[in-house]
Amino acid sequence: MLPRLSCLVMSWPARLRKAALAAWLFVLVPLQLAAAPFAPSNLPAENLTASIVTFQPGTAYWQRFGHNALLLREAATGTAITFNYGIFDFGAPNFFANFARGHMVYRVVPNHLQNDLVGYQAEGRWAVEQRLNLDARQVGLLRDYLEWNVLPDNTNYRYDYFLSNCSTRVRDALDYAMGGQLKSQLQGRATSATYRSEATRLISPDALLMAAMDLALGPTADQPIDLWQQSFAPLVLMQALRTSTVSDAGGRTLALVGHEVRLLNGSTAHDPPDRAPDLRLQFLMLGLLLAAILIGLSQVRALATARWAFMLIASTFVLLCGAGGAILAALWGFTEHWAGWRNESLLLINPLCLLLLPALLMYPRLRWRPALFTRRVALVIVIIALAALLLRELPGMAQSNLHWALLVLPVHAAIALIFARAKRPDDEF
Numbered sequence: 001m002l003p004r005l006s007c008l009v010m011s012w013p014a015r016l017r018k019a020a021l022a023a024w025l026f027v028l029v030p031l032q033l034a035a036a037p038f039a040p041s042n043l044p045a046e047n048l049t050a051s052i053v054t055f056q057p058g059t060a061y062w063q064r065f066g067h068n069a070l071l072l073r074e075a076a077t078g079t080a081i082t083f084n085y086g087i088f089d090f091g092a093p094n095f096f097a098n099f100a101r102g103h104m105v106y107r108v109v110p111n112h113l114q115n116d117l118v119g120y121q122a123e124g125r126w127a128v129e130q131r132l133n134l135d136a137r138q139v140g141l142l143r144d145y146l147e148w149n150v151l152p153d154n155t156n157y158r159y160d161y162f163l164s165n166c167s168t169r170v171r172d173a174l175d176y177a178m179g180g181q182l183k184s185q186l187q188g189r190a191t192s193a194t195y196r197s198e199a200t201r202l203i204s205p206d207a208l209l210m211a212a213m214d215l216a217l218g219p220t221a222d223q224p225i226d227l228w229q230q231s232f233a234p235l236v237l238m239q240a241l242r243t244s245t246v247s248d249a250g251g252r253t254l255a256l257v258g259h260e261v262r263l264l265n266g267s268t269a270h271d272p273p274d275r276a277p278d279l280r281l282q283f284l285m286l287g288l289l290l291a292a293i294l295i296g297l298s299q300v301r302a303l304a305t306a307r308w309a310f311m312l313i314a315s316t317f318v319l320l321c322g323a324g325g326a327i328l329a330a331l332w333g334f335t336e337h338w339a340g341w342r343n344e345s346l347l348l349i350n351p352l353c354l355l356l357l358p359a360l361l362m363y364p365r366l367r368w369r370p371a372l373f374t375r376r377v378a379l380v381i382v383i384i385a386l387a388a389l390l391l392r393e394l395p396g397m398a399q400s401n402l403h404w405a406l407l408v409l410p411v412h413a414a415i416a417l418i419f420a421r422a423k424r425p426d427d428e429f
Contacts, residue, residue, distance in 0.1 A: 086166030126266030
């Protein structure tokens with residue numbers, strides 16, 4: 001999904017001009033100074049063949065989803081030009097600010113296939129070319145669309161992880177050339193996947209990033225998706241093409257993939273797992289362990305080391321919960337990251353936790369007593385977290401966050417219990 005920042009991207013002005021010129025020359029379409037509305041030439045591409053090249057996921061976090069590209073090859077000379085969507089540049093103006101608010105602008109860039117392969121080979125990643133059984137008319141439509149898409153006015157596009165990434169753009173361009181035949185075959189084909197399960201599966205080698213992504217996704221990401229939607233993942237699209245067909249101008253139905261060639265060999269260690277890990281048991285054990293540690297330390301608070309240890313553990317926990325909840329709220333209220341809206345994990349990773357921090361920082365005092373307000377906030381946090389579990393039983397509210405409830409609820413309860421036991425003699429509740 002997020003392809004490597006290769007030498008092409010790092011030094012794109014010279015190479016981009018060269019690759020774009022080569023692409024435009026060999027497809028024999030005049031270079032235009034300004035983009036016009038797309039209109040196919042309807043000229044068949046007798047001299048071109050079309051392929052999709054899929055690249056193995058890499059080890060950097062932006063490479064975890066893998067990558068794919070459309071490939072046009074000139075039959076007589078063998079000149080091969082890839083069209084890579086999903087190209088980004090960390091050095092672009094306001095890149096990180098735009099990323100945070102969900103307003104990401106990526107680009108499509110043509111390149112010589114050999115240049116792509118050099119970079120991926122250096123990273124130890126495999127590459128597979130699927131040569132497509134498209135007729136000359138269909139290849140011509142694809143050529144026209146790609147040539148129009150790399151014009152300066154069209155090369156940039158709004159990026160979306162699930163709806164408009166390197167794979168969906170490749171898929172949609174191919175579907176256009178096929179006259180909608182690909183979408184009709186993949187749309188409605190049920191899968192066991194959701195956007196959450198696919199995203200966490202692919203990013204799972206980076207455990208902390210997987211946890212952050214899982215926490216940031218709201219209930220929309222838990223809706224079942226069909227094979228068309230699941231093909232936002234490049235390796236899923238590669239598999240889907242193997243079972244797809246295409247009808248040519250003569251009415252013949254052919255396998256869409258005529259031939260598959262492995263262009264590069266890579267290590268299977270880079271391949272993503274079949275499914276994301278089930279964290280329920282691990283998170284429950286960790287939550288119970290943290291709760292037991294906090295309660296145990298509170299029982300021996302006469303020891304200064306116990307008080308300081310309690311303060312450090314509990315303060316870190318509520319700070320992470322409070323700050324994490326504030327981020328989840330901001331994703332919903334102030335960004336275009338639609339997959340994070342209405343996130344029910346806000347009931348678990350609660351911004352109210354920040355209100356407990358001042359009292360916890362004072363815990364090392366020998367005669368520490370939390371105020372009534374603080375004790376009530378701690379109880380409210382527990383009640384709200386319990387509500388998150390009850391919401392799971394309501395129709396349409398089954399967000400996949402049970403593992404987070406199993407982690408944080410025991411700790412929330414332990415803190416509330418310790419606060420309640422430390423009340424002043426003359427206090428209410």
